[in-house]
Amino acid sequence: EDKVVQSPLSLVVHEGDTVTLNCSYEVTNFRSLLWYKQEKKAPTFLFMLTSSGIEKKSGRLSSILDKKELFSILNITATQTGDSAIYLCAVAQGGNAGNMLTFGGGTRLMVKP
Amino acid sequence: GAGVSQSPSNKVTEKGKDVELRCDPISGHTALYWYRQRLGQGLEFLIYFQGNSAPDKSGLPSDRFSAERTGESVSTLTIQRTQQEDSAVYLCASSPLRSTDTQYFGPGTRLTVL
Numbered sequence: 001e002d003k004v005v006q007s008p009l010s011l012v013v014h015e016g017d018t019v020t021l022n023c024s025y026e027v028t029n030f031r032s033l034l035w036y037k038q039e040k041k042a043p044t045f046l047f048m049l050t051s052s053g054i055e056k057k058s059g060r061l062s063s064i065l066d067k068k069e070l071f072s073i074l075n076i077t078a079t080q081t082g083d084s085a086i087y088l089c090a091v092a093q094g095g096n097a098g099n100m101l102t103f104g105g106g107t108r109l110m111v112k113p
Numbered sequence: 114g115a116g117v118s119q120s121p122s123n124k125v126t127e128k129g130k131d132v133e134l135r136c137d138p139i140s141g142h143t144a145l146y147w148y149r150q151r152l153g154q155g156l157e158f159l160i161y162f163q164g165n166s167a168p169d170k171s172g173l174p175s176d177r178f179s180a181e182r183t184g185e186s187v188s189t190l191t192i193q194r195t196q197q198e199d200s201a202v203y204l205c206a207s208s209p210l211r212s213t214d215t216q217y218f219g220p221g222t223r224l225t226v227l
Contacts, residue, residue, distance in 0.1 A: 004155075032214045041202055041221035042117075043156075048215055088155065092214040099213050100146060100158035100172065 002027040006104035023089030024071040031094040038086040079111045117219035134190045138207030146206045195226045
């Protein structure tokens with residue numbers, strides 16, 4: 001069965017801290033891995049990773065994929081209270097798996113002032 | 114430009130009633146997806162539409178759930194004879210043909226079945 005597992009489940013840090021969120025996966029026909037930020041209801045797209053070892057970066061956020069070890073990390077440096085959200089990892093599969101995304105359970109991040 | 118929109122934003126219904134949820138995708142996006150998110154959990158895939166192809170209904174949990182889409186526009190998700198376990202946020206997403214993995218989500222409809 002395809003699965004995506006995120007850790008930790010939740011995390012509380014103070015402003016200025018650096019956090020690392022983890023996502024591991026076991027799926028058939030891996031095609032890409034995506035990170036989303038969910039603050040209220042709508043997940044907003046952060047990154048899509050398809051190639052191993054290539055870091056994607058946007059401001060204080062960065063992510064990297066390891067296709068050999070089947071995991072990805074999302075780093076947030078100099079955290080701010082506005083980073084408080086649920087971070088979702090999802091995997092897209094090719095072949096007969098269709099086009100849906102398989103999501104992990106999310107990591108709830110709380111950044112305290 | 115306008116993002117994915119969904120209506121209603123909240124729906125409270127009684128067990129056994131039917132509900133209809135609506136999704137307006139981003140203009141020009143050929144693919145449309147419905148997901149369900151129960152409280153404190155990740156998103157579960159329900160159904161996927163791509164252009165005029167037959168939809169992928171593999172995620173629908175029971176025959177009480179159905180969805181329609183007219184061409185590349187609006188989609189409706191219908192839940193018949195609602196049960197309390199149907200309570201969740203129902204999220205719709207759309208993606209362009211050239212990048213179907215990058216799905217853009219709407220704000221969701223929070224369904225509460227009493």
